Amino acid sequence: MTITVKSKVVLNILWILIAVGFWWTSVPYSEARTFDPIGPHIFPQIMSGVIILCSLGNLAVLYRHSRQGIGEAAPETFEPANALKMFLVLVVSGLYIWLMPLAGYLIATIFLLFLVIAIQGEVSLKMNILVSCGFALVLYLIFFKVLHILLPHGFLEFI
Amino acid sequence: MEFLQNIALGSSVVFTFKGISAIIAGVVAGTIGGAIPGINATMTMAILLPFTWGMDPTVAILMYVGIYCGGQYGGSIPSVLIGTPGTPSSAATVMDGYPLHLQGKTGLALGMSLYASVFGGIVSSVALMIFAIPLAKVALAFGPPEYFALSLLGLTLVASLSTDVFKGLIAAALGLLLATIGLDPFAGIVRFGFGSENLIEGFEIIPFYMGIFALSQVLYIIFKKIKRAVVEYRITSKYPSNLDFIRCLPSMLIGSVIGMFVGAMPGAGASIACWLGYNEAKRWSRHPEEFGKGSLEGVAAPEATNNAVTGGAMVPLLSLGIPGSGSTAIMLGVLIIHGLRPGPMLFVTNPEIPYSIFVSLFVSNIFMIFVALLLIKLLIKVVNIPETIMNACILAIIFVGAYSVNNSMFDIFTVLLFGILGLVMKIYDYPITATALGFVLGYLVETNFRRSLTLSKGDWSIFLTNPISMVIITLSVLSVAYAVYCNHFRKKRGAAE
Numbered sequence: 339m340t341i342t343v344k345s346k347v348v349l350n351i352l353w354i355l356i357a358v359g360f361w362w363t364s365v366p367y368s369e370a371r372t373f374d375p376i377g378p379h380i381f382p383q384i385m386s387g388v389i390i391l392c393s394l395g396n397l398a399v400l401y402r403h404s405r406q407g408i409g410e411a412a413p414e415t416f417e418p419a420n421a422l423k424m425f426l427v428l429v430v431s432g433l434y435i436w437l438m439p440l441a442g443y444l445i446a447t448i449f450l451l452f453l454v455i456a457i458q459g460e461v462s463l464k465m466n467i468l469v470s471c472g473f474a475l476v477l478y479l480i481f482f483k484v485l486h487i488l489l490p491h492g493f494l495e496f497i
Numbered sequence: 498m499e500f501l502q503n504i505a506l507g508s509s510v511v512f513t514f515k516g517i518s519a520i521i522a523g524v525v526a527g528t529i530g531g532a533i534p535g536i537n538a539t540m541t542m543a544i545l546l547p548f549t550w551g552m553d554p555t556v557a558i559l560m561y562v563g564i565y566c567g568g569q570y571g572g573s574i575p576s577v578l579i580g581t582p583g584t585p586s587s588a589a590t591v592m593d594g595y596p597l598h599l600q601g602k603t604g605l606a607l608g609m610s611l612y613a614s615v616f617g618g619i620v621s622s623v624a625l626m627i628f629a630i631p632l633a634k635v636a637l638a639f640g641p642p643e644y645f646a647l648s649l650l651g652l653t654l655v656a657s658l659s660t661d662v663f664k665g666l667i668a669a670a671l672g673l674l675l676a677t678i679g680l681d682p683f684a685g686i687v688r689f690g691f692g693s694e695n696l697i698e699g700f701e702i703i704p705f706y707m708g709i710f711a712l713s714q715v716l717y718i719i720f721k722k723i724k725r726a727v728v729e730y731r732i733t734s735k736y737p738s739n740l741d742f743i744r745c746l747p748s749m750l751i752g753s754v755i756g757m758f759v760g761a762m763p764g765a766g767a768s769i770a771c772w773l774g775y776n777e778a779k780r781w782s783r784h785p786e787e788f789g790k791g792s793l794e795g796v797a798a799p800e801a802t803n804n805a806v807t808g809g810a811m812v813p814l815l816s817l818g819i820p821g822s823g824s825t826a827i828m829l830g831v832l833i834i835h836g837l838r839p840g841p842m843l844f845v846t847n848p849e850i851p852y853s854i855f856v857s858l859f860v861s862n863i864f865m866i867f868v869a870l871l872l873i874k875l876l877i878k879v880v881n882i883p884e885t886i887m888n889a890c891i892l893a894i895i896f897v898g899a900y901s902v903n904n905s906m907f908d909i910f911t912v913l914l915f916g917i918l919g920l921v922m923k924i925y926d927y928p929i930t931a932t933a934l935g936f937v938l939g940y941l942v943e944t945n946f947r948r949s950l951t952l953s954k955g956d957w958s959i960f961l962t963n964p965i966s967m968v969i970i971t972l973s974v975l976s977v978a979y980a981v982y983c984n985h986f987r988k989k990r991g992a993a994e
Contacts (some may be wrong), residue, residue: 454892477894481901487904
């Protein structure tokens with residue numbers, strides 16, 4: 339599969355929406371004036387304006403190219419299976435955020451490592467378990483014991 | 498006399514057990530990071546940010562100088578051994594390094610890449626001292642309009658030098674916009690906080706860097722299923738002789754000079770510099786016909802160039818507080834999280850920082866020889882860890898590192914958010930370095946912009962009546978206009994073809 343022109347159009351529209359969102363949100367800040375002659379709203383609005391103008395410029399270029407039938411030079415290609423793997427890694431990462439306070443750092447990290455390796459494949463189950471448990475323990479010892487970071491213990495708090 | 502006293506002060510910081518250990522650890526980590534295709538010095542720096550928590554700022558920055566130097570050299574190892582550049586800055590090394598390896602002259606190619614890297618690094622460390630100190634003295638006289646103009650020039654150059662100027666400007670403006678989230682420095686109100694307590698101070702630098710540089714790259718490797726060839730390390734020939742070194746000296750000098758100047762230019766970076774160095778060395782060589790077929794000069798020139806970039810890139814960072822690349826942006830971040838702000842005042846308030854960087858840049862390059870000669874086989878073992886395991890381990894480091902900033906799950910969420918943003922930008926070819934620079938320079942740009950207008954009582958002509966800021970802003974506008982023209986011209990020519 340390739341990255342289509344349609345998706346580029348969507349991305350530029352998304353930039354415009356984000357910029358408009360920032361612009362619109364910054365309007366009330368104009369009331370917060372101190373000794374500052376321009377206020378806290380002008381700078382974000384200028385940046386939003388730059389994003390809007392450049393996104394419109396991108397859209398104009400895309401439109402002109404599609405009218406003239408100019409193809410993109412070597413468009414980005416990807417395998418849908420790999421895109422799915424990447425999406426699953428993101429889902430697992432999201433689950434990790436939810437799981438860490440409940441199960442504690444060590445268990446959550448073992449879970450994260452095991453699933454991320456399993457999703458990508460190409461590693462035996464034995465090696466996966468060894469790496470997941472070993473590396474999670476190494477990180478736990480470095481951050482908790484050496485760097486004295488208060489990592490969550492979840493239901494293992496009593497230990 | 499004052500200079501020598503400050504160099505002695507810098508040396509007293511570097512030549513301690515902590516300082517030397519930090520430099521060695523940095524060179525080792527940087528060499529490993531550089532040697533793994535898909536991971537570069539910037540990503541290595543981003544991954545290791547949380548490990549600097551317990552360190553003194555000077556020790557942390559020494560480690561980062563080591564990573565920077567090691568990372569530039571490390572990229573040449575896979576360039577020579579498997580014909581795949583470890584980093585974009587070692588792409589030109591493949592041209593002659595890999596043919597030399599195929600001819601059975603692996604030791605010659607690896608040795609020359611090491612010597613040239615050290616040569617370029619040492620030359621650039623001397624140049625850093627020569628240029629940074631006077632520039633910092635000049636910059637002491639700068640006021641808010643000049644600082645605003647300089648920051649703007651840095652950002653517009655980064656944006657202009659990207660593949661598409663519109664994309665570059667969007668990326669830079671997005672970074673600046675993200676930097677406005679949180680407490681306003683003038684009015685004391687929270688901007689774009691959306692009622693979240695976590696956004697009162699805005700996004701933290703560490704999770705931002707880890708997300709946009711490191712997580713995005715891990716996701717991109719999975720997305721593109723980037724497979725690495727196994728690196729086999731077998732020395733099949735002798736290392737370069739003194740005669741080889743002398744024969745390549747002109748190429749190394751050409752590369753070093755180009756690397757220093759290109760490195761000092763925001764946005765250009767080592768990936769552009771290495772090709773410039775290669776092409777110029779070929780042009781001035783007595784045997785240009787050998788280039789591309791296994792010329793030793795073809796290895797020496799780009800390797801001297803990409804390591805000379807390190808010193809050049811630190812000139813604007815130290816003297817003006819304006820980083821010109823992803824790596825120096827992270828270094829700026831390291832100093833900021835330790836309560837320091839690079840710039841001309843740093844030479845006055847904390848002279849041990851810039852002067853220890855001068856000394857450590859020199860020392861890092863010397864240590865690179867020992868690391869490369871003694872630990873190379875061990876490093877190759879690390880490089881050959883399957884990417885499946887490497888990706889998962891990096892992911893775990895990124896998350897625990899982000900959590901350790903504030904012991905907060907919100908920072909892991911921040912990493913994820915910017916990881917996705919960085920991934921989208923990579924896929925659609927937006928320069929993430931511009932966003933990172935925008936984010937780290939956001940405070941500087943906005944405060945100086947508003948201070949200037951406060952000084953002029955709201956008169957915007959202050960930026961054009963001040964001669965220095967007028968020249969710099971004109972350069973910024975010209976760089977963008979020229980980039981738009983080039984993009985348009987290139988696309989029109991492409992259309993005609």
